[in-house]
Amino acid sequence: MRALRERHGSHVSGAELAARLGASKVAIWKHIQALRKEGYDIDSKPKIGYRLVAAPDLLLPYEVEDGLRTDFIGKEIHHHRQVSSTQEAAKGLAAEGAKEGTAVIAEIQARGKGRRGREWHSPAGGVYMSVILMPQMSPARAPLLTLLAGVAVAKVLRHLYDLKAELKWPNDVMVDDRKICGILTEMTAETEAVDYCIVGIGINANIKLADFPSKFRETTTSLKEELGKNVSRAELVRRLLEEMERLYNVFREGGPAPILKEWKALTNTLGALVRITDTGVIEGRAVDVDQDGALIVELADGSSKRVIAGDVSLRRDKPIL
């Protein structure tokens, strides 16, 4: 693939490819056939060679890995055209001993997962990715990985597309107060230490709003909707993997503080009046997040409450206190 790409649309001879890869011309031909099956449009002319006409619009490992500057996150990518859920696929890989940083990417999820067993609508055009991480920390700290992934997504959306992406505690990335990305962190752990976490990221990328169920349309947006065009999902994933690795290294060296600092600079939740529904309902002002990523809410009576998670509605304009 790299050889074909480097030639920028002109032909590479089978002999040259064979020499470069140390393979026979027949093996090269078989490999070209396999690439064509995956959706690559590759022209071949007798005696002249092969030419890449078009790559499929898929998040194939060749597409994502080409130019990826990371040491371990996304160095091994498992790509699915359709999967039940990337979280489940990644859990299976982790249980079988997959390396830290292994990523599972799918074009479509049949049963994409959100928080608490909810569905994450996953039509073609989105980015559905789960990354295996193995931080040495207690299970109580796992929410920090959700915040970390959120920071990575928001920064990449700001940088690549100039969108004002904001982080809504605990696990959403918003543009214009509509959800553009959701994050789900799951783990397998002993009581005191995490074995591995699976950080799942779903981004509404090249999806029309009309492709969402009507009940979600008021609260959802997509890159296509915001930008009026499709984006390169491979580039998006590549930048995201790079930003995740940078932040994860910061977290491993510096602990929660630097991550929380970046998160606080990007959140729409702190300072807002919030209504949080979980087992009960909590209303108050979100004033801080603590070292485990829990939200500190100041109640009407002046006391404060620590909230681990819940469904949050923000009420910036209508004071409830």
Added chain:
Amino acid sequence: MRALRERHGSHVSGAELAARLGASKVAIWKHIQALRKEGYDIDSKPKIGYRLVAAPDLLLPYEVEDGLRTDFIGKEIHHHRQVSSTQEAAKGLAAEGAKEGTAVIAEIQARGKGRRGREWHSPAGGVYMSVILMPQMSPARAPLLTLLAGVAVAKVLRHLYDLKAELKWPNDVMVDDRKICGILTEMTAETEAVDYCIVGIGINANIKLADFPSKFRETTTSLKEELGKNVSRAELVRRLLEEMERLYNVFREGGPAPILKEWKALTNTLGALVRITDTGVIEGRAVDVDQDGALIVELADGSSKRVIAGDVSLRRDKPIL
């Protein structure tokens, strides 16, 4: 099995068994053959019937379930003559959707697991059991299940064998300051809520001290060693499942407080001078456990430190402060 047992060693006719079970006499005969294969000594006399001579000394589901008074814990038992580890087997079952309370019991573990990937020596004669629980709680609370299981073990050892079993934080049951049982709680969870916990219990039951590696002999004991005889492991497991269910129901209804109260009445750790080795070393006096099961240690400078887990040595007789 129940029919054979009820007859207390006299014969039951094949016709009676067939009528009782609604099966053919041939099917009964096949079932008897299967029981014999599992180790049951069953006598058969033409025209008279079958007689149970002896049950094998194994924790077969028939043996444990006979007389078990629980609603869900141990109602489904998976028995292995040998297994890599009951924790791994139970994890597999839980991932496949096993019911809460499902237990995995093994006679021998090839790679019995202790905390932090350590080995749990698991020769024949011990009790190696993992129970699947699905409490609705945050991952930070999982250590409470370790404490809960410890209370169950200590109470059963006290009740059945009149041993002064004590709980050493975080996860050991001690007799005469030697380890007789270890507990390991693992979980699969979202950041804010546990999907399922696997509570593993290893009891040195009918094991001679000589069967332990020499490095463990000074710090280990067994029921056989303490009592000078073998115990009925089936009875032990049955009582343990019952006590676990009782405590688990208390926990689900009343939260951590009543469990912690029972734990505090049985621990040797609170009030003691402790040295805890984890990533660093902490020395001080253990003064309390909090609502998540973490140990509160009072340091020499009067400040206190919250410890989630670690290797603890108690120094009741040699003050270090």
